[in-house]
Amino acid sequence: MNEENPTKGPPKYCFNCGAQIDANTEICPKCGIGKIPTPQKEMLIAPVSDAWYLAPLFFGILGGLIGYVAVKDRDPKKAANILFVSIILTIIAWLIFL
Numbered sequence: 001m002n003e004e005n006p007t008k009g010p011p012k013y014c015f016n017c018g019a020q021i022d023a024n025t026e027i028c029p030k031c032g033i034g035k036i037p038t039p040q041k042e043m044l045i046a047p048v049s050d051a052w053y054l055a056p057l058f059f060g061i062l063g064g065l066i067g068y069v070a071v072k073d074r075d076p077k078k079a080a081n082i083l084f085v086s087i088i089l090t091i092i093a094w095l096i097f098l
């Protein structure tokens, strides 16, 4: 079909001028800057530990809030779950002790 780059992967584009450059070339031949850096976001962010669910068990709603703040930047959904668990546990504790 396309006879350009028959043995190479998808084309890379210069992040500076947008010219298509060789996948194996580090420097753009057109402007001399370089290709788009490979995203490494997933490698830098550690997975959120399930141990945060235990925080409300020991510290009640305060533990839930600490867990929520610690986790929300990395995993907002899990942070909301931790906060929810802490509220439920606090309500259960009130029902037992009152």
Ligand SMILES: [Zn+2]
Pocket (backbone or CB within 6 Å): 014, 015, 016, 017, 018, 019, 028, 029, 030, 031, 032, 033, 034
């Ligand atoms: Zn360029």
